[in-house]
Amino acid sequence: MNAVAAGNGIELFIPKLYDIVWSLIILLILAVFFYKFFMPKFQAIFDERSAKIEGNIQKAQKARDDADEAKKEYEDQLGKARVEASQIRDDARAEASRIVADARNRAETEANQITENAQRSLRSQQQQALVSLKGEVGTLATALAGKILGSQLQDNAVQSSMIDSIIADAGKGESDGQKA
């Protein structure tokens, strides 16, 4: 290994002029490159990226806020709609029961009226029949009694009182028969 440390080793540590010149030139070129082009370029990229990320985060935040707001609004509307719907349903139900009750009332009234009318007409017919019957039966009975009694019935007063008593009897018998 003699050759490694052979005599001119000290020359390793003595810079040569041309070496210094070229080293400085190369370093200068590289330094200018790094200072003026490389670092600013990447710094710009880094800055832009962080700005963009920050912007994106803000945008996302805003979007989330908007979404929250919209959701809240929607939920409010939904709740309101639900309340309204149930109210409408209640109203409808009340209306329906009212209509039903009305109809029933009206029907009942009508039915009552009809029944009453029928009874009234029945009663008047009965009365009519009674009156006509009274007239006819009187005449008939007088004729009949005249024929039977002859002269006995010359006196009108006797005649009429007798007729009345007969009719009263007949009427009583007739009304009893009707009731039965």
Place this chain on the structure above:
Amino acid sequence: MDIITLAEVSGNLSILGYGIAALGPALGLGIAVGKTVESMARQPEISGQLRTTMFIGLALIEVLALLGFVALFIA
């Protein structure tokens, strides 16, 4: 070669000198780095500061070994 000389050491003696010169700094570097690692494990939160201090120390210790290296070539 003389008949008396049974073994001969040839070559440059300064290589041996460099070996000896490397010994001390090697021990010093070992201790410094080891202690720094120990401290870092104990207090990781100041590891940056410890590393900086370690490098200052290492630079000073290493000068000795570097002087040995220069001496190897100059002698």
Place this chain on the structure above:
Amino acid sequence: MLEAIGSGTISLAMAKPSELPSVDDFLPPEILFQGTPFAMNRIILVRFVAMVVILLVLGITAARAKLIPSRWQGAIEWVIEFIRDSVVYDTLGEVRGKRYVPMITTIFLTILVFNLCGIIPGMNIAATATITMPLVFALWTFFQYMITGIREQGVWGYFKAELFPAGVPWPLYIILTPIQLLEMIVVKPASLTIRLFANMVAGHLLVAVSLAFAQFYVIEATNKLLALAGIGWFALGFALTAFEIFVAALQAYIFAILSTVYISMSYPEED
């Protein structure tokens, strides 16, 4: 008789490749513009090639840089952010460190690429493998920390803080001050320079010696049994080449962080 046996064994044991790497690898002859201040040798050519590679690769990357990074751009960005955050901001803090980020990035990336030239076939020598290139980087750091110290503390304040550290009894200044002066002016830049240079020289010599022995035992040696040893040497050379990649990155990192640390030492004590 004894002599014959001795010389025989020695000649077997000392059989050496005809061409061993030597320091002359780092002192290549001038091949262009000989004798002028602009003379060029092999290492300077390597340096130029490395510079052009940096300019092209990083320049194209930067020119095409997009907001959404490609894989390659992501890797470059990772390196930039590593230097910025782990090296500069960790040491100096963000406010002070901002100004030095381009400088440290330049130093780190340039030294890294220059170091890696040492293992690229055809170049086979690191562009930082003469004393000058590390020296230029170290001088840049030196001026940077001197200027920083003077700007932050004033000329008098900076030298007072450096040369007469507070809290030391005054007789110690007799010993301490020359040491501090030596450290500030010579030791810091010189150690930066020699650390990088020595690593590159040693790495190149190790790899080259391993491979030279491998070649010698496999091809040149007459005893074919030695080819096995040659394979061992080759494996060693392979491992050392891989190790050189690691060393290249490590030395770039150490140079960068030491530059940052030296700059941070020029700021006044915070307490």
